Amino acid sequence: xxxxxxxxxxxxxxxxxxxxxxxxxxxxxEAALAKNADDLRAGSEYRQAVIQLKQYxxxxxxxxxxxxxxxxxxxxxxNYGFAYVDKIPDAGAITQVILANTALSHxxxxxxxxxxxxxxxxxxxxxxxxxxxxxxxxLGVKDLExxxxxxxxxxxxxxxxxxxxxxxxxxxxxxxxxxxxxxWQEGAKLFPNEPRLKDRLSRSGEELAKYIDETLDPNKRVDxxxxxxxxxx
Amino acid sequence: MxxxxxxxxxxxxxxxxxxxxxxxxxxxxxxxxxxxxxQHTNREFKNPYAHIMAGYTALGAAVAxxxxxxxxxxxxxxxxxxxxxxxxxxxxxxxFTFTDVAEAAGLAAGNDAQxxxxxxxxxxxxxxxxxDLLVIRFGQNQLFENLGNGKxxxxxxxxxxxxxxxxxxAVAFDYDRDGWVDVFVGSYFQPVNxxxxxxxxxxPESFETANNxxxxxxxxxxxxxxxxxxxxQAGFRLTGWTLDMGHADADNDGDEDLYVACDFGxxxxxxxxxxxxxxxxxxKAIGIDTKKGMNVxxxxxxxxxxxxxxxxNITDDYMREGNFLWRNNGDLSFADVSRETDTYNTxxxxxxxxFDYDNDGWQDLYxxxxxxxxxKESYVPDIFEMITRPNIELADARNWPPMGxxxxxxxxxxRLFHNEGGAGFKDHAARHGVDSVRDGRGIGVADFDxxxxxxxxxxxxxxxxxxxxxxxxxGRNWVQFLLxxxxxxxxxxxxxxxxxxxxxxxxxxxxxxxxxxxxxxxRVHFGLGKNEKIDQVEIRWPSGAKQTLENLPPNRIxxxxxxxxxxxxxxxxxxxx
Numbered sequence: 001x002x003x004x005x006x007x008x009x010x011x012x013x014x015x016x017x018x019x020x021x022x023x024x025x026x027x028x029x030e031a032a033l034a035k036n037a038d039d040l041r042a043g044s045e046y047r048q049a050v051i052q053l054k055q056y057x058x059x060x061x062x063x064x065x066x067x068x069x070x071x072x073x074x075x076x077x078x079n080y081g082f083a084y085v086d087k088i089p090d091a092g093a094i095t096q097v098i099l100a101n102t103a104l105s106h107x108x109x110x111x112x113x114x115x116x117x118x119x120x121x122x123x124x125x126x127x128x129x130x131x132x133x134x135x136x137x138x139l140g141v142k143d144l145e146x147x148x149x150x151x152x153x154x155x156x157x158x159x160x161x162x163x164x165x166x167x168x169x170x171x172x173x174x175x176x177x178x179x180x181x182x183x184w185q186e187g188a189k190l191f192p193n194e195p196r197l198k199d200r201l202s203r204s205g206e207e208l209a210k211y212i213d214e215t216l217d218p219n220k221r222v223d224x225x226x227x228x229x230x231x232x233x
Numbered sequence: 234m235x236x237x238x239x240x241x242x243x244x245x246x247x248x249x250x251x252x253x254x255x256x257x258x259x260x261x262x263x264x265x266x267x268x269x270x271x272q273h274t275n276r277e278f279k280n281p282y283a284h285i286m287a288g289y290t291a292l293g294a295a296v297a298x299x300x301x302x303x304x305x306x307x308x309x310x311x312x313x314x315x316x317x318x319x320x321x322x323x324x325x326x327x328x329f330t331f332t333d334v335a336e337a338a339g340l341a342a343g344n345d346a347q348x349x350x351x352x353x354x355x356x357x358x359x360x361x362x363x364x365d366l367l368v369i370r371f372g373q374n375q376l377f378e379n380l381g382n383g384k385x386x387x388x389x390x391x392x393x394x395x396x397x398x399x400x401x402x403a404v405a406f407d408y409d410r411d412g413w414v415d416v417f418v419g420s421y422f423q424p425v426n427x428x429x430x431x432x433x434x435x436x437p438e439s440f441e442t443a444n445n446x447x448x449x450x451x452x453x454x455x456x457x458x459x460x461x462x463x464x465x466q467a468g469f470r471l472t473g474w475t476l477d478m479g480h481a482d483a484d485n486d487g488d489e490d491l492y493v494a495c496d497f498g499x500x501x502x503x504x505x506x507x508x509x510x511x512x513x514x515x516x517k518a519i520g521i522d523t524k525k526g527m528n529v530x531x532x533x534x535x536x537x538x539x540x541x542x543x544x545x546n547i548t549d550d551y552m553r554e555g556n557f558l559w560r561n562n563g564d565l566s567f568a569d570v571s572r573e574t575d576t577y578n579t580x581x582x583x584x585x586x587x588f589d590y591d592n593d594g595w596q597d598l599y600x601x602x603x604x605x606x607x608x609k610e611s612y613v614p615d616i617f618e619m620i621t622r623p624n625i626e627l628a629d630a631r632n633w634p635p636m637g638x639x640x641x642x643x644x645x646x647x648r649l650f651h652n653e654g655g656a657g658f659k660d661h662a663a664r665h666g667v668d669s670v671r672d673g674r675g676i677g678v679a680d681f682d683x684x685x686x687x688x689x690x691x692x693x694x695x696x697x698x699x700x701x702x703x704x705x706x707x708g709r710n711w712v713q714f715l716l717x718x719x720x721x722x723x724x725x726x727x728x729x730x731x732x733x734x735x736x737x738x739x740x741x742x743x744x745x746x747x748x749x750x751x752x753x754x755x756r757v758h759f760g761l762g763k764n765e766k767i768d769q770v771e772i773r774w775p776s777g778a779k780q781t782l783e784n785l786p787p788n789r790i791x792x793x794x795x796x797x798x799x800x801x802x803x804x805x806x807x808x809x810x
Contacts, residue, residue: 091523092441092523093441093524093547093552093554095523097617097620098620101621131550131613132550133550133611217553
C-alpha cells in the first residue's frame with residue numbers, strides 16, 4: 001500500500017467542483033499529467049472532469065499520447081483503461097464490449113509494469129462485468145485474491161472493503177456461493193456498517209442474482225473516482 | 234386474537250383471489266384442434282455466403298388478420314419462407330376451426346428461388362370494402378386484389394409496386410388524408426439481390442449506426458389501382474435496417490405520425506405535417522439510440538388519452554439494451570418508462586402487442602422473443618471475437634462467423650404483461666401457459682370466435698405456430714367496433730375511438746398493421762370490467778368528423794359507418810353463423 005501512497009502525486013491541483021468542470025480544467029490537468037504521467041490523482045481528477053463534460057474521446061486520445069511518451073508510467077496506463085470504462089455507459093451495447101476489452105488490455109499493461117493493489121483490484125473487478133459465457137470470472141477472482149493478499153499485509157483502509165465485495169461477487173459468478181458468503185462475512189466483520197455487504201448477505205437465490213446482476217450492469221456508471229486512495233493514507 | 238385476524242384475512246384474501254380467477258389459466262393452446270397444421274421454415278440460401286446468411290435470416294414467420302370474405306369472422310394469412318414453401322390463408326369456419334384456402338384463392342405461391350416471404354399486410358387499396366393483400370418479401374413484394382369471390386388477382390405489375398425491396402415490414406394508412414390508403418414499406422437489406430449477391434459487402438456496416446440498409450419506401454395511392462413512389466416528397470430519406478414501423482396520431486391533431494424501428498442503429502420518429510409531408514423529429518421526440526429496434530406498437534397503456542409506444546430491442550446477458558416503453562408526453566416528445574414499468578427486459582424481443590386480454594379496461598402487452606434456438610453451444614463468443622477484431626469491415630459478409638448449429642439468445646420465455654391499472658406491468662405468461670420457448674416473431678390478436686375475448690396467433694420462426702384461445706371466465710364486459718367510412722378509406726384506418734364507462738375514458742384506434750411480422754384485427758376492442766353501462770363513445774373519423782354514440786349495451790360487436798347515427802350489431806356469437 002505504501003507503493004500506492006507514494007504514487008499519489010504531491011502536486012497540489014485545485015479540484016473541480018461537482019458540476020463546475022470547464023474545458024480550461026481539462027487543459028490544466030493535461031498539462032500536469034504531461035509533467036508527471038504517473039500521477040494517479042491528477043489522472044483520476046482529470047477523468048472526473050471529463051465525465052462531467054462528456055469529453056471521452058479527448059481523454060482517450062490524451063492518454064494514448066501520454067503512454068506513448070511515458071511507456072513506463074503504470075498509473076497512466078491505469079487511467080488510460082479507466083478512460084475507456086468512463087465512456088461505457090454512454091456507448092451502445094456493442095461498443096461497450098469493445099471499450100471494456102480495450103480497458104482490460106491497458107489494466108494488464110499497468111499490472112505488468114507495476115502490480116499495485118489498485119491495478120489488480122481494478123482489472124479483477126472489470127472481469128466480473130463480462131457475461132458468464134466469456135469465462136472471465138476466474139481471471140477476476142485470481143486478481144482479486146492477489147489484491148486481497150496485498151491488503152492483508154497493509155493496515156486496514158476504508159477502500160479495502162471493495163476487494164471483499166468484488167471477490168465475493170467473483171466466487172458467486174463462479175457458482176461458489178459458499179466461498180462468496182464466507183468472504184462477504186469476513187468483510188462484514190471488518191466493515192460492519194457497509195451496506196453493500198449487508199445487501200449481499202441478506203439476499204439469496206433469485207433475489208441475490210438480480211441484485212448482483214443489477215450491480216454489474218454496464219449501463220450504470222461505475223464510480224472510477226480514486227479519491228478513497230488518498231483520503232485514507 | 235391476532236392469529237384469528239390473520240386467518241380471517243387470509244381466508245378473505247383467498248376468496249377474493251378465487252373471485253378474480255387468480256391462478257386459473259385463461260389461454261388454451263388450440264393449434265391442432267383449430268386445424269393449423271403447417272410449420273414455418275426459414276429460407277436456406279444457395280450462394281457463397283449462405284452459411285453466414287443462415288444465422289441472420291431466421292425471419293419470415295408472419296401473420297396478418299382480416300375478415301377477407303366479409304362474413305363477420307376474422308380470418309388470417311400466414312407466411313412461410315422456404316423455397317417452394319406455401320403461404321396459407323386460413324378461412325375461419327366460425328367454430329374456431331380454420332381451413333387453408335390459399336391455393337384456391339391464388340395466394341399460396343409466395344416463395345421461389347428469388348423471393349422469400351417475410352410479412353403480410355391486408356389493406357383495401359381500391360376502396361371496394363374488401364381487404365386486399367400485400368405479401369412483403371425479401372426480393373420483390375406481391376400485391377393481390379381481393380375479387381370478392383374467394384379469389385385474388387396478382388396486380389403487382391400494374392400497381393407500380395414492382396421492384397427489388399428486400400422488405401420485411403409494411404404499414405398502410407392514409408398519410409395525406411385524400412381518402413385512399415397509402416403504403417409504407419420497410420426494407421432490411423438494401424435493394425441488392427440477396428439470393429445471388431454480386432458483392433459480399435451487403436451486411437450491416439456497424440452494429441450501432443449502420444446506414445447501408447434498405448430504409449423506407451412510401452407508396453402514395455393514386456386512387457386508380459396504382460401507386461407512386463413519393464418517398465422523397467414525403468420527407469423520407471432513410472438508409473437504416475428497418476425492421477418495423479408503427480403509425481398513430483401522437484399529438485391528436487388528426488393525422489398519422491410514424492415510428493420507424495431500425496436494427497443496428499437509430500429508430501426514427503416522423504411527425505406528419507398535414508400537407509402530405511413528414512418531418513424527422515427523432516432527436517426531440519425520442520433521442521438518438523444505437524439499439525436494435527424490432528417492433529413498434531401503439532397503445533394508451535396509462536389511460537391519459539395519449540397513445541404510447543412499445544419498442545423491443547435486445548436484452549441478454551451479453552447485450553443489455555433494454556426495450557423502450559415510450560410514454561407520450563403530449564408535446565411530440567416521449568419518455569422511456571420501461572424500467573419503471575418492468576417491461577425493460579424481454580430478451581431478444583420481436584413482436585409485442587397491446588391488447589386487453591382480461592377485459593379489465595387496461596391495455597396489456599404480449600411480447601415474443603428469441604433469435605435462434607438450436608444446439609447447446611453458444612454463438613456469443615464467435616460474434617464477440619469478430620466485434621473486438623481491430624479494423625474489421627462488418628459490411629463484408631465474409632467477416633461474419635457462421636452460426637452453424639449454435640444458439641443465440643434462444644429458448645427464451647415469452648412475456649404476457651398484465652397492466653396493473655396503468656402504473657406498471659406484471660408478467661403472467663407462465664400462469665396462462667403462453668410462455669413458450671419457440672423463436673417467436675409475429676402476434677396476431679383478434680376475437681376469432683366473436684365471444685368478446687381476444688385470442689392470439691403466434692408465428693414462430695422455423696417452428697410450428699401457437700394458436701391460443703382466450704378462455705377468460707364470464708363476468709367482465711366488453712364491446713367491439715368495426716368501423717367503416719364511405720367517405721374516407723373504407724376501413725377507417727386511423728380512426729380514434731374514445732369510450733367512457735365507469736368514470737374512465739379509454740382511447741383506442743384502427744391501425745393499419747402495426748407490430749413486427751403481424752397484423753391484428755381491425756376491430757377496436759374495449760374491456761369494460763364490471764361496468765355494465767357504456768356512457769359515451771366518441772369516434773373521430775379519418776376525415777376529421779366526430780360522431781358520438783350513447784347508451785350502447787355492452788357485450789356486442791357493432792358496425793359503425795361514418796355519418797350513420799346508429800351502430801348496427803355485426804354478429805353476436807359464433808353460433809349464429
